[in-house]
Amino acid sequence: MALLETRDLEAFYGDFQALFGVTISVNDGETIAIIGANGAGKSTFLKTVAGLLASGPGKVGFAGDDISGLPAFEIARRGIALVPEGRRLFPSLSVEENIQVGAYARSGQWSLSRVYELFPVLAQRRHLPARSLSGGQQQMCAIGRALMTGPRLLMCDELSLGLAPVVIHDIYASFPAIKSEGTSVIIVEQDIVQAMAVADRVYCFQEGRMTLTGRPSDLTRDQIHNAYFGM
Amino acid sequence: MLAWLDTLLQGTLLGGLYALYATGLSLIFGIMRLVNLAHGDLIVFAAFMILVLSQALGIDSIIAFAIAVPLMFAIGYGLQAILLNRTLGADALPPLLVTFGLSIIVQNGLLETFSADSRRLHVGTLDASSISLGGFAAVGVMPLLGLLAAVVVIIALNQLFYRTGLGRALRATSDDAETAQLMGINNAHIYALAMGLAMAVGAVAAFFLGARANFDPTIGPARLIYAFEAVIIGGLGSLWGTLAGGIVVGVAQAIGARINPEWQILAGHIAFLAILIIRPRGLFPRMAD
Numbered sequence: 001m002a003l004l005e006t007r008d009l010e011a012f013y014g015d016f017q018a019l020f021g022v023t024i025s026v027n028d029g030e031t032i033a034i035i036g037a038n039g040a041g042k043s044t045f046l047k048t049v050a051g052l053l054a055s056g057p058g059k060v061g062f063a064g065d066d067i068s069g070l071p072a073f074e075i076a077r078r079g080i081a082l083v084p085e086g087r088r089l090f091p092s093l094s095v096e097e098n099i100q101v102g103a104y105a106r107s108g109q110w111s112l113s114r115v116y117e118l119f120p121v122l123a124q125r126r127h128l129p130a131r132s133l134s135g136g137q138q139q140m141c142a143i144g145r146a147l148m149t150g151p152r153l154l155m156c157d158e159l160s161l162g163l164a165p166v167v168i169h170d171i172y173a174s175f176p177a178i179k180s181e182g183t184s185v186i187i188v189e190q191d192i193v194q195a196m197a198v199a200d201r202v203y204c205f206q207e208g209r210m211t212l213t214g215r216p217s218d219l220t221r222d223q224i225h226n227a228y229f230g231m
Numbered sequence: 232m233l234a235w236l237d238t239l240l241q242g243t244l245l246g247g248l249y250a251l252y253a254t255g256l257s258l259i260f261g262i263m264r265l266v267n268l269a270h271g272d273l274i275v276f277a278a279f280m281i282l283v284l285s286q287a288l289g290i291d292s293i294i295a296f297a298i299a300v301p302l303m304f305a306i307g308y309g310l311q312a313i314l315l316n317r318t319l320g321a322d323a324l325p326p327l328l329v330t331f332g333l334s335i336i337v338q339n340g341l342l343e344t345f346s347a348d349s350r351r352l353h354v355g356t357l358d359a360s361s362i363s364l365g366g367f368a369a370v371g372v373m374p375l376l377g378l379l380a381a382v383v384v385i386i387a388l389n390q391l392f393y394r395t396g397l398g399r400a401l402r403a404t405s406d407d408a409e410t411a412q413l414m415g416i417n418n419a420h421i422y423a424l425a426m427g428l429a430m431a432v433g434a435v436a437a438f439f440l441g442a443r444a445n446f447d448p449t450i451g452p453a454r455l456i457y458a459f460e461a462v463i464i465g466g467l468g469s470l471w472g473t474l475a476g477g478i479v480v481g482v483a484q485a486i487g488a489r490i491n492p493e494w495q496i497l498a499g500h501i502a503f504l505a506i507l508i509i510r511p512r513g514l515f516p517r518m519a520d
Contacts, residue, residue, distance in 0.1 A: 013404075050413060052409060052412070052413075071412070071417075072412035072413060073412045073413075073414075073415050073416055073417045073418070076412065076413050076414060076415040077415040081413065082413050084413065088407055088410045090401055090402065090403045090406040090407060090411075092405070092406050093399065093402055093403060093406065097399050097402075100396070100399060101396075101399045101400060101414050101416075102404045102412075102414050103396075104396055104403075104414050104415055104416055105414065105415030105416065106399045106415050106490055134511060145414070146413075149413075149414060149415060215442075226436070231442065
Protein backbone atom coordinates (compact mmCIF):
# COMPACT_ATOMS: atom_id res chain seq x y z
CA MET A 1 0.00 0.00 0.00
CA ALA A 2 1.25 3.48 -0.89
CA LEU A 3 2.15 5.84 1.95
CA LEU A 4 0.62 8.82 0.15
CA GLU A 5 -1.97 8.52 -2.54
CA THR A 6 -3.83 11.37 -4.22
CA ARG A 7 -6.76 10.58 -6.46
CA ASP A 8 -8.21 13.09 -8.91
CA LEU A 9 -6.99 15.94 -6.72
CA GLU A 10 -8.15 19.43 -7.63
CA ALA A 11 -7.25 22.78 -6.08
CA PHE A 12 -8.45 26.35 -6.52
CA TYR A 13 -7.28 29.89 -5.80
CA GLY A 14 -10.67 31.55 -5.61
CA ASP A 15 -12.29 30.87 -8.99
CA PHE A 16 -9.01 29.92 -10.60
CA GLN A 17 -8.44 26.18 -10.85
CA ALA A 18 -4.77 25.32 -10.28
CA LEU A 19 -4.84 21.50 -10.18
CA PHE A 20 -6.83 19.17 -12.44
CA GLY A 21 -7.37 15.57 -11.37
CA VAL A 22 -3.87 14.85 -10.11
CA THR A 23 -3.34 11.21 -9.18
CA ILE A 24 0.01 10.20 -7.77
CA SER A 25 1.37 7.80 -5.19
CA VAL A 26 4.44 7.68 -2.97
CA ASN A 27 5.63 4.43 -1.41
CA ASP A 28 7.38 3.98 1.92
CA GLY A 29 11.01 5.08 1.69
CA GLU A 30 10.64 6.33 -1.87
CA THR A 31 11.96 9.64 -3.22
CA ILE A 32 9.70 11.33 -5.73
CA ALA A 33 10.61 14.35 -7.81
CA ILE A 34 7.93 16.64 -9.19
CA ILE A 35 9.23 18.74 -12.04
CA GLY A 36 7.62 21.31 -14.25
CA ALA A 37 7.85 24.90 -15.41
CA ASN A 38 6.82 27.90 -13.35
CA GLY A 39 3.08 27.85 -12.69
CA ALA A 40 2.74 24.13 -13.44
CA GLY A 41 1.06 23.50 -10.07
CA LYS A 42 3.94 21.79 -8.27
CA SER A 43 3.92 24.01 -5.18
CA THR A 44 0.12 24.09 -5.22
CA PHE A 45 0.13 20.31 -5.09
CA LEU A 46 2.40 20.28 -2.02
CA LYS A 47 0.34 22.97 -0.28
CA THR A 48 -2.84 21.05 -0.96
CA VAL A 49 -1.44 17.81 0.43
CA ALA A 50 -0.14 19.74 3.48
CA GLY A 51 -3.61 21.22 4.07
CA LEU A 52 -2.59 24.85 3.49
CA LEU A 53 -4.89 25.02 0.48
CA ALA A 54 -8.39 23.62 0.60
CA SER A 55 -8.68 20.69 -1.76
CA GLY A 56 -11.63 20.49 -4.09
CA PRO A 57 -13.01 17.17 -5.25
CA GLY A 58 -10.58 14.29 -5.07
CA LYS A 59 -8.97 12.44 -2.22
CA VAL A 60 -5.72 12.49 -0.32
CA GLY A 61 -4.88 9.26 1.46
CA PHE A 62 -1.99 8.95 3.90
CA ALA A 63 -0.94 5.76 5.69
CA GLY A 64 -4.33 4.24 4.91
CA ASP A 65 -6.39 7.18 6.21
CA ASP A 66 -8.36 9.73 4.21
CA ILE A 67 -6.82 13.07 5.18
CA SER A 68 -8.66 15.20 2.60
CA GLY A 69 -9.92 18.41 4.17
CA LEU A 70 -8.04 18.03 7.45
CA PRO A 71 -6.47 21.23 8.80
CA ALA A 72 -2.74 21.70 8.20
CA PHE A 73 -1.76 21.22 11.86
CA GLU A 74 -3.56 17.87 11.96
CA ILE A 75 -1.85 16.70 8.76
CA ALA A 76 1.54 17.72 10.21
CA ARG A 77 0.77 15.74 13.36
CA ARG A 78 0.04 12.67 11.25
CA GLY A 79 3.55 12.78 9.79
CA ILE A 80 3.61 14.97 6.67
CA ALA A 81 6.18 17.77 6.82
CA LEU A 82 6.57 20.56 4.29
CA VAL A 83 9.73 22.60 3.80
CA PRO A 84 8.04 25.61 2.20
CA GLU A 85 9.33 27.61 -0.72
CA GLY A 86 11.38 30.53 0.57
CA ARG A 87 12.16 28.60 3.82
CA ARG A 88 9.84 30.77 5.93
CA LEU A 89 11.81 30.51 9.15
CA PHE A 90 10.37 32.28 12.17
CA PRO A 91 12.35 35.53 12.22
CA SER A 92 12.04 36.34 15.92
CA LEU A 93 13.20 32.87 16.95
CA SER A 94 16.85 31.81 17.14
CA VAL A 95 18.18 29.03 14.91
CA GLU A 96 17.84 26.52 17.75
CA GLU A 97 14.33 27.67 18.62
CA ASN A 98 13.30 27.34 14.98
CA ILE A 99 14.47 23.74 14.99
CA GLN A 100 12.90 23.01 18.39
CA VAL A 101 9.52 24.41 17.42
CA GLY A 102 9.24 21.54 14.94
CA ALA A 103 8.93 19.15 17.88
CA TYR A 104 6.05 21.11 19.47
CA ALA A 105 3.34 18.58 18.75
CA ARG A 106 5.10 15.39 17.71
CA SER A 107 8.31 13.66 18.62
CA GLY A 108 10.07 11.28 16.30
CA GLN A 109 13.40 9.85 15.42
CA TRP A 110 15.03 13.25 15.05
CA SER A 111 16.52 15.21 17.93
CA LEU A 112 18.31 18.54 18.13
CA SER A 113 21.70 16.81 18.31
CA ARG A 114 20.93 14.65 15.28
CA VAL A 115 19.92 17.71 13.25
CA TYR A 116 23.20 19.39 14.27
CA GLU A 117 25.03 16.21 13.24
CA LEU A 118 23.36 16.45 9.83
CA PHE A 119 24.05 20.19 9.47
CA PRO A 120 27.03 21.06 11.72
CA VAL A 121 27.01 24.68 10.58
CA LEU A 122 23.68 25.17 12.40
CA ALA A 123 25.23 24.10 15.72
CA GLN A 124 27.79 26.90 15.42
CA ARG A 125 25.01 29.44 14.84
CA ARG A 126 22.41 27.95 17.18
CA HIS A 127 21.90 31.12 19.27
CA LEU A 128 21.78 33.57 16.36
CA PRO A 129 18.47 34.90 15.02
CA ALA A 130 17.35 32.71 12.13
CA ARG A 131 17.14 35.74 9.85
CA SER A 132 20.90 36.24 10.17
CA LEU A 133 21.68 32.95 8.38
CA SER A 134 22.73 32.73 4.73
CA GLY A 135 20.23 31.32 2.23
CA GLY A 136 21.76 27.84 2.29
CA GLN A 137 21.93 27.77 6.09
CA GLN A 138 18.31 28.89 6.25
CA GLN A 139 17.39 26.00 3.98
CA MET A 140 19.24 23.58 6.28
CA CYS A 141 17.44 25.08 9.27
CA ALA A 142 14.07 24.69 7.51
CA ILE A 143 14.84 21.04 6.73
CA GLY A 144 15.97 20.44 10.33
CA ARG A 145 12.80 22.08 11.62
CA ALA A 146 10.68 19.85 9.37
CA LEU A 147 12.58 16.71 10.46
CA MET A 148 11.86 17.54 14.12
CA THR A 149 8.15 17.06 13.41
CA GLY A 150 9.01 13.36 12.99
CA PRO A 151 7.76 13.03 9.42
CA ARG A 152 7.04 9.83 7.54
CA LEU A 153 6.83 11.99 4.42
CA LEU A 154 9.06 15.03 3.88
CA MET A 155 7.99 17.42 1.12
CA CYS A 156 10.56 19.98 -0.06
CA ASP A 157 9.49 22.89 -2.21
CA GLU A 158 12.16 24.43 -4.46
CA LEU A 159 15.12 23.51 -2.28
CA SER A 160 17.73 24.87 -4.66
CA LEU A 161 16.01 28.15 -5.51
CA GLY A 162 18.49 31.02 -5.28
CA LEU A 163 21.29 28.91 -3.84
CA ALA A 164 24.86 28.43 -5.10
CA PRO A 165 25.65 25.01 -6.64
CA VAL A 166 28.05 24.07 -3.85
CA VAL A 167 25.35 24.79 -1.24
CA ILE A 168 22.77 22.79 -3.21
CA HIS A 169 25.23 19.90 -3.25
CA ASP A 170 25.64 20.08 0.55
CA ILE A 171 21.87 20.07 1.07
CA TYR A 172 21.24 17.11 -1.22
CA ALA A 173 24.13 15.29 0.47
CA SER A 174 21.95 15.15 3.59
CA PHE A 175 19.25 13.12 1.86
CA PRO A 176 20.76 9.63 2.33
CA ALA A 177 20.75 10.20 6.13
CA ILE A 178 17.14 11.37 5.99
CA LYS A 179 16.10 8.41 3.85
CA SER A 180 17.93 5.97 6.09
CA GLU A 181 15.17 6.58 8.66
CA GLY A 182 12.64 5.21 6.18
CA THR A 183 11.31 8.69 5.45
CA SER A 184 9.70 9.14 2.05
CA VAL A 185 10.57 12.35 0.24
CA ILE A 186 8.85 14.49 -2.37
CA ILE A 187 11.07 17.08 -4.02
CA VAL A 188 9.66 19.86 -6.11
CA GLU A 189 12.41 21.23 -8.33
CA GLN A 190 12.92 23.32 -11.41
CA ASP A 191 16.47 21.97 -11.60
CA ILE A 192 15.65 18.82 -13.59
CA VAL A 193 19.16 17.36 -13.48
CA GLN A 194 19.32 17.60 -9.70
CA ALA A 195 15.84 16.15 -9.29
CA MET A 196 16.48 13.22 -11.63
CA ALA A 197 19.72 12.40 -9.85
CA VAL A 198 18.07 11.75 -6.46
CA ALA A 199 14.59 10.53 -7.39
CA ASP A 200 13.33 6.96 -7.61
CA ARG A 201 10.42 8.18 -9.72
CA VAL A 202 9.53 11.44 -11.42
CA TYR A 203 6.21 13.15 -12.05
CA CYS A 204 6.08 16.01 -14.52
CA PHE A 205 3.38 18.68 -14.12
CA GLN A 206 2.16 21.07 -16.75
CA GLU A 207 -0.59 23.64 -16.27
CA GLY A 208 -1.99 21.86 -13.23
CA ARG A 209 -2.03 18.41 -14.80
CA MET A 210 0.29 15.48 -14.37
CA THR A 211 1.64 14.82 -17.84
CA LEU A 212 4.37 12.23 -17.39
CA THR A 213 5.60 9.73 -14.85
CA GLY A 214 8.32 7.12 -14.75
CA ARG A 215 11.71 6.13 -13.43
CA PRO A 216 14.44 8.63 -14.37
CA SER A 217 16.38 5.96 -16.21
CA ASP A 218 13.33 5.04 -18.32
CA LEU A 219 12.49 8.57 -19.47
CA THR A 220 14.03 10.06 -22.57
CA ARG A 221 15.12 13.66 -22.93
CA ASP A 222 12.41 14.23 -25.55
CA GLN A 223 9.67 12.78 -23.34
CA ILE A 224 10.64 15.11 -20.49
CA HIS A 225 10.95 18.07 -22.84
CA ASN A 226 7.47 17.43 -24.24
CA ALA A 227 5.88 16.91 -20.83
CA TYR A 228 7.63 19.96 -19.38
CA PHE A 229 6.82 22.43 -22.13
CA GLY A 230 3.78 20.79 -23.73
CA MET A 231 5.36 20.57 -27.15
CA MET B 232 12.27 69.16 45.64
CA LEU B 233 11.19 66.35 47.93
CA ALA B 234 7.60 66.94 46.89
CA TRP B 235 8.62 66.38 43.26
CA LEU B 236 10.44 63.18 44.18
CA ASP B 237 7.24 62.04 45.87
CA THR B 238 5.31 62.92 42.71
CA LEU B 239 7.70 60.83 40.59
CA LEU B 240 7.37 57.94 43.03
CA GLN B 241 3.58 58.04 43.06
CA GLY B 242 3.55 58.32 39.26
CA THR B 243 5.79 55.27 38.96
CA LEU B 244 3.49 53.27 41.22
CA LEU B 245 0.47 54.37 39.17
CA GLY B 246 2.43 53.33 36.07
CA GLY B 247 2.69 49.80 37.49
CA LEU B 248 -1.11 49.61 37.49
CA TYR B 249 -1.28 50.96 33.93
CA ALA B 250 1.30 48.38 32.89
CA LEU B 251 -0.97 45.67 34.28
CA TYR B 252 -3.85 47.06 32.20
CA ALA B 253 -1.60 47.14 29.16
CA THR B 254 0.20 43.79 29.39
CA GLY B 255 -2.77 41.74 28.25
CA LEU B 256 -3.48 44.15 25.43
CA SER B 257 0.17 44.04 24.33
CA LEU B 258 0.21 40.24 24.52
CA ILE B 259 -2.77 39.64 22.28
CA PHE B 260 -1.79 42.33 19.82
CA GLY B 261 1.73 40.86 19.65
CA ILE B 262 0.50 37.33 19.00
CA MET B 263 -2.57 37.75 16.80
CA ARG B 264 -2.56 41.45 15.80
CA LEU B 265 -5.96 41.77 17.44
CA VAL B 266 -6.86 45.09 19.08
CA ASN B 267 -9.31 44.21 21.80
CA LEU B 268 -11.49 47.28 22.32
CA ALA B 269 -13.29 45.45 25.15
CA HIS B 270 -10.07 45.00 27.14
CA GLY B 271 -10.82 47.78 29.65
CA ASP B 272 -14.41 46.62 30.16
CA LEU B 273 -13.27 43.04 30.68
CA ILE B 274 -10.87 44.24 33.40
CA VAL B 275 -13.79 46.03 35.08
CA PHE B 276 -15.84 42.84 34.62
CA ALA B 277 -13.07 40.94 36.46
CA ALA B 278 -13.14 43.51 39.28
CA PHE B 279 -16.89 42.91 39.69
CA MET B 280 -16.24 39.17 39.57
CA ILE B 281 -13.81 39.46 42.49
CA LEU B 282 -16.33 41.61 44.36
CA VAL B 283 -19.19 39.16 43.80
CA LEU B 284 -17.08 36.11 44.68
CA SER B 285 -15.91 37.82 47.84
CA GLN B 286 -19.43 38.82 48.93
CA ALA B 287 -21.28 35.70 47.82
CA LEU B 288 -18.80 33.24 49.32
CA GLY B 289 -17.98 35.43 52.32
CA ILE B 290 -14.28 35.21 51.56
CA ASP B 291 -11.46 37.71 51.57
CA SER B 292 -10.93 39.71 48.37
CA ILE B 293 -7.46 38.21 48.02
CA ILE B 294 -8.89 34.68 47.95
CA ALA B 295 -11.62 35.80 45.57
CA PHE B 296 -8.88 37.26 43.37
CA ALA B 297 -7.05 33.91 43.38
CA ILE B 298 -10.27 32.24 42.18
CA ALA B 299 -10.94 34.97 39.58
CA VAL B 300 -7.57 34.51 37.82
CA PRO B 301 -8.27 30.97 36.48
CA LEU B 302 -11.93 31.89 35.89
CA MET B 303 -10.90 34.85 33.74
CA PHE B 304 -8.41 32.60 31.92
CA ALA B 305 -11.28 30.24 31.08
CA ILE B 306 -13.52 33.13 30.00
CA GLY B 307 -10.74 34.52 27.80
CA TYR B 308 -10.10 31.10 26.26
CA GLY B 309 -13.79 30.59 25.55
CA LEU B 310 -14.28 34.11 24.19
CA GLN B 311 -11.45 33.64 21.71
CA ALA B 312 -12.33 30.06 20.74
CA ILE B 313 -16.05 30.70 20.29
CA LEU B 314 -16.20 34.28 19.06
CA LEU B 315 -12.99 36.12 18.23
CA ASN B 316 -11.22 33.38 16.22
CA ARG B 317 -14.05 33.70 13.70
CA THR B 318 -13.22 37.37 13.15
CA LEU B 319 -9.50 36.94 12.46
CA GLY B 320 -8.23 37.21 8.91
CA ALA B 321 -6.60 39.58 6.49
CA ASP B 322 -9.13 42.31 7.29
CA ALA B 323 -8.49 44.11 10.61
CA LEU B 324 -11.99 45.60 10.75
CA PRO B 325 -14.12 42.58 11.88
CA PRO B 326 -12.25 42.03 15.18
CA LEU B 327 -12.37 45.77 15.87
CA LEU B 328 -16.13 45.88 15.31
CA VAL B 329 -16.81 42.72 17.30
CA THR B 330 -14.71 43.80 20.29
CA PHE B 331 -16.32 47.26 20.15
CA GLY B 332 -19.72 45.56 20.33
CA LEU B 333 -18.47 43.34 23.14
CA SER B 334 -17.32 46.42 25.03
CA ILE B 335 -20.83 47.90 24.83
CA ILE B 336 -22.44 44.62 25.89
CA VAL B 337 -20.11 44.12 28.87
CA GLN B 338 -20.43 47.73 30.03
CA ASN B 339 -24.22 47.79 29.77
CA GLY B 340 -24.53 44.33 31.27
CA LEU B 341 -22.54 45.50 34.31
CA LEU B 342 -24.62 48.69 34.56
CA GLU B 343 -27.82 46.68 34.39
CA THR B 344 -26.61 44.22 37.03
CA PHE B 345 -24.69 46.43 39.44
CA SER B 346 -26.02 49.98 38.71
CA ALA B 347 -23.66 52.92 38.26
CA ASP B 348 -22.68 53.00 41.95
CA SER B 349 -18.99 53.02 42.76
CA ARG B 350 -17.54 49.95 44.45
CA ARG B 351 -14.27 49.10 46.13
CA LEU B 352 -12.41 45.89 46.92
CA HIS B 353 -11.36 45.76 50.53
CA VAL B 354 -8.15 44.04 51.48
CA GLY B 355 -8.28 44.40 55.26
CA THR B 356 -5.42 46.24 56.89
CA LEU B 357 -3.61 46.54 53.54
CA ASP B 358 -6.26 49.09 52.49
CA ALA B 359 -4.57 51.96 54.31
CA SER B 360 -1.11 50.52 54.99
CA SER B 361 1.90 52.50 53.87
CA ILE B 362 5.64 52.45 54.23
CA SER B 363 7.34 55.66 55.31
CA LEU B 364 10.39 56.71 53.31
CA GLY B 365 12.30 58.81 55.82
CA GLY B 366 9.74 61.53 56.26
CA PHE B 367 9.66 62.98 52.73
CA ALA B 368 7.20 60.50 51.33
CA ALA B 369 5.17 57.42 52.08
CA VAL B 370 4.42 54.55 49.75
CA GLY B 371 1.04 52.85 49.90
CA VAL B 372 1.42 49.10 50.26
CA MET B 373 -1.23 48.27 47.66
CA PRO B 374 0.22 50.61 44.99
CA LEU B 375 3.67 49.14 45.68
CA LEU B 376 2.29 45.61 45.40
CA GLY B 377 0.65 46.65 42.13
CA LEU B 378 3.99 47.69 40.66
CA LEU B 379 5.64 44.52 41.96
CA ALA B 380 2.80 42.46 40.48
CA ALA B 381 3.41 44.08 37.09
CA VAL B 382 7.11 43.17 37.30
CA VAL B 383 6.33 39.60 38.40
CA VAL B 384 3.71 39.16 35.64
CA ILE B 385 6.14 40.39 32.98
CA ILE B 386 8.97 38.18 34.28
CA ALA B 387 6.59 35.19 34.31
CA LEU B 388 5.35 35.89 30.78
CA ASN B 389 8.92 36.33 29.51
CA GLN B 390 9.88 33.01 31.11
CA LEU B 391 6.89 31.41 29.39
CA PHE B 392 7.74 32.94 26.00
CA TYR B 393 11.48 32.32 26.02
CA ARG B 394 11.91 29.16 28.11
CA THR B 395 9.05 26.83 27.15
CA GLY B 396 7.82 24.95 24.10
CA LEU B 397 4.46 26.68 24.41
CA GLY B 398 6.24 30.04 24.39
CA ARG B 399 8.09 29.12 21.20
CA ALA B 400 4.77 28.08 19.65
CA LEU B 401 3.20 31.41 20.67
CA ARG B 402 6.09 33.37 19.15
CA ALA B 403 6.18 31.21 16.01
CA THR B 404 2.45 31.75 15.50
CA SER B 405 2.97 35.47 15.98
CA ASP B 406 5.72 35.46 13.33
CA ASP B 407 3.96 33.36 10.69
CA ALA B 408 0.67 31.69 11.53
CA GLU B 409 0.51 29.63 8.33
CA THR B 410 3.97 28.13 8.69
CA ALA B 411 3.32 27.48 12.40
CA GLN B 412 0.55 25.09 11.36
CA LEU B 413 3.13 23.04 9.47
CA MET B 414 4.76 22.41 12.86
CA GLY B 415 1.53 20.83 14.12
CA ILE B 416 0.55 24.02 15.95
CA ASN B 417 -3.20 24.58 16.16
CA ASN B 418 -3.46 28.36 15.74
CA ALA B 419 -7.02 28.54 17.07
CA HIS B 420 -5.90 26.88 20.33
CA ILE B 421 -2.79 29.08 20.57
CA TYR B 422 -4.86 32.25 20.10
CA ALA B 423 -7.36 31.07 22.72
CA LEU B 424 -4.52 30.39 25.16
CA ALA B 425 -3.13 33.86 24.48
CA MET B 426 -6.49 35.47 25.19
CA GLY B 427 -6.82 33.31 28.32
CA LEU B 428 -3.44 34.59 29.51
CA ALA B 429 -4.41 38.17 28.70
CA MET B 430 -7.60 37.84 30.71
CA ALA B 431 -5.78 36.19 33.64
CA VAL B 432 -3.42 39.19 33.68
CA GLY B 433 -6.55 41.35 33.36
CA ALA B 434 -7.81 39.78 36.61
CA VAL B 435 -4.57 40.80 38.33
CA ALA B 436 -5.06 44.34 36.99
CA ALA B 437 -8.68 44.26 38.17
CA PHE B 438 -7.66 43.33 41.71
CA PHE B 439 -5.25 46.26 42.02
CA LEU B 440 -7.69 48.57 40.26
CA GLY B 441 -10.42 47.75 42.78
CA ALA B 442 -8.10 47.74 45.78
CA ARG B 443 -6.50 51.12 44.94
CA ALA B 444 -9.57 53.13 44.04
CA ASN B 445 -13.30 53.05 43.43
CA PHE B 446 -14.60 51.48 40.25
CA ASP B 447 -17.92 51.42 38.43
CA PRO B 448 -19.15 49.84 35.18
CA THR B 449 -18.32 52.87 33.02
CA ILE B 450 -14.58 53.21 33.67
CA GLY B 451 -13.44 50.50 31.24
CA PRO B 452 -12.89 52.68 28.14
CA ALA B 453 -10.59 55.08 30.05
CA ARG B 454 -8.51 52.10 31.27
CA LEU B 455 -8.33 50.93 27.65
CA ILE B 456 -6.94 54.31 26.58
CA TYR B 457 -4.25 54.28 29.29
CA ALA B 458 -3.39 50.72 28.28
CA PHE B 459 -3.15 51.72 24.60
CA GLU B 460 -0.89 54.62 25.45
CA ALA B 461 1.37 52.40 27.56
CA VAL B 462 1.62 49.77 24.81
CA ILE B 463 2.40 52.29 22.08
CA ILE B 464 4.86 54.31 24.16
CA GLY B 465 6.66 51.10 25.09
CA GLY B 466 6.78 49.78 21.54
CA LEU B 467 4.47 47.11 20.18
CA GLY B 468 5.36 43.58 21.20
CA SER B 469 7.75 44.41 24.06
CA LEU B 470 6.44 43.60 27.54
CA TRP B 471 9.23 45.48 29.36
CA GLY B 472 8.52 48.35 27.00
CA THR B 473 4.89 48.16 28.08
CA LEU B 474 5.96 48.52 31.73
CA ALA B 475 8.10 51.52 30.77
CA GLY B 476 5.17 52.95 28.80
CA GLY B 477 2.84 52.53 31.78
CA ILE B 478 5.32 54.31 34.02
CA VAL B 479 5.71 57.17 31.52
CA VAL B 480 1.92 57.67 31.46
CA GLY B 481 1.68 57.35 35.25
CA VAL B 482 4.52 59.80 35.93
CA ALA B 483 3.16 62.29 33.38
CA GLN B 484 -0.27 62.12 35.04
CA ALA B 485 1.25 62.58 38.49
CA ILE B 486 3.26 65.60 37.33
CA GLY B 487 0.19 67.06 35.63
CA ALA B 488 -1.86 66.58 38.78
CA ARG B 489 0.86 68.22 40.89
CA ILE B 490 0.80 71.32 38.70
CA ASN B 491 -2.98 71.42 38.55
CA PRO B 492 -5.31 68.55 39.54
CA GLU B 493 -7.38 69.19 36.40
CA TRP B 494 -4.36 68.47 34.22
CA GLN B 495 -3.77 64.91 35.39
CA ILE B 496 -5.36 63.02 32.50
CA LEU B 497 -4.39 65.64 29.92
CA ALA B 498 -0.71 65.43 30.94
CA GLY B 499 -0.70 61.67 30.28
CA HIS B 500 -2.14 62.17 26.79
CA ILE B 501 0.36 64.97 26.03
CA ALA B 502 3.26 62.72 27.07
CA PHE B 503 1.86 60.01 24.79
CA LEU B 504 1.60 62.38 21.81
CA ALA B 505 5.07 63.80 22.44
CA ILE B 506 6.68 60.34 22.44
CA LEU B 507 4.67 59.35 19.38
CA ILE B 508 6.14 62.35 17.54
CA ILE B 509 9.72 61.77 18.72
CA ARG B 510 9.74 57.97 18.47
CA PRO B 511 6.79 56.80 16.34
CA ARG B 512 7.64 53.10 16.94
CA GLY B 513 7.78 53.55 20.71
CA LEU B 514 10.67 53.45 23.17
CA PHE B 515 11.48 49.75 22.80
CA PRO B 516 10.21 48.38 19.48
CA ARG B 517 10.61 44.60 19.37
CA MET B 518 12.40 44.42 16.04
CA ALA B 519 12.67 46.13 12.70
CA ASP B 520 9.60 44.81 10.86
